[in-house]
Amino acid sequence: MSAPMTPEPGDEPLIVRRFDIAMEPAPEEEQVLTIGCIAADGRPVALLLNLDDRPKVAGWLALEPGTSMHTTLTEAYLDAWEEQRENVRLRLALESARRGRRELRARVAELEAQQAAVLALHRKHADSDHCFADDETWPCNTRAALDPVVSPRDLRPGAEAARRMLRAKDEVAGPEEASPWEQAVAGLNALVDADVVFHVEPDGHISAPFSDEHIEWDLRARRWVLTHDDEHDGGSDV
Structure with a gap:
């Protein structure tokens, strides 16, 4: 540690921003309290307070309510407390x-x-066209509902919406291709048919509270894209 500095007239005051440690002297040593600090410019410094200096510093720190310093410190403490609470x-x-x-x-x-x-459990008999579990004609209703691969009717998410769109096109628009708006409606109805509970935010973001998949606008690609939560962990331009 450097030798103690004695202030001279005209010296700039030493501004301390942080107090880290206070060391009491042993009874047989000179009664100087050493306080380890960090100055405003980042330098580590030590404040040496003898028996005469201690009451002076204590008087400075005992701020009277209503003074400008007391008000400033109180506001700073409140700001720090509110930030910590938030x-x-x-x-x-x-x-x-x-x-x-x-x-x-x-x-x-x-x-x-x-x-x-x-x-x-609901599987096809090895020697007949019936379900092993309930003996219904294969594929049974349970298997058809849970496994679209064996279903005679396409039960995949969105299939029913696509069928309705095609029927509406045949009945209303004739053989012409569905408009982009109709295709967009069919896409939303595909989520409904799949029992997906979703909501559309004001910016067009489509998400579901029980899924990690979202539909968002990609600024760079200028297209709507399907994203997943784990893709946002590393940052995204969407």
């Missing part, structure tokens, strides 16, 4: 959202496991 609130909200998403994904995995178990 940070805590945001952390709690983020953790709650993450916990909710984990629970939803666990529920989806549970439902998929249940579906797989039902599909394993």
Whole structure:
């Protein structure tokens, strides 16, 4: 540590921004309190307060209510406290959202496991065109509803909307190709047919509370794109 500095007339005052440590002297040593600080310019400094200096500093710090310094410090403390409270609130909200998403994904995995178990039970007899579980004509209603691959009717998400669009085109517009607006409506109805609960935000962003997939506007591609939550973790220009 450098030698103690004695201020001279005309010297710039030493402004301290942070106090890190206070060291009391041993009883047999010179009674000088050492306070480790960081000056405004980043320098580490030590304030040495003897028995005469301590009461002076204590008097400076005992600010009377109503003084300008007291008001300034009070406002600074309140600002810091409000910022800390807001940070805590945001952390709690983020953790709650993450916990909710984990629970939803666990529920989806549970439902998929249940579906797989039902599909394993409803299978075709090895020696007849009937269902092993309920002896219905293959494919049975349960298998047709849960597994579009074996269904005589296309039950994939959006298929019903596409069929309605084609019927409407034949009845109203004739053999002409569906307009872009009709195709857009069919796309939204595809989500409805798949029992997807979704909402459209003012900027056109389409999302669902129970899915990690979203439809957003890509500024660079100038097209609507399908995105996933994990794609936003690394940043996106959407």
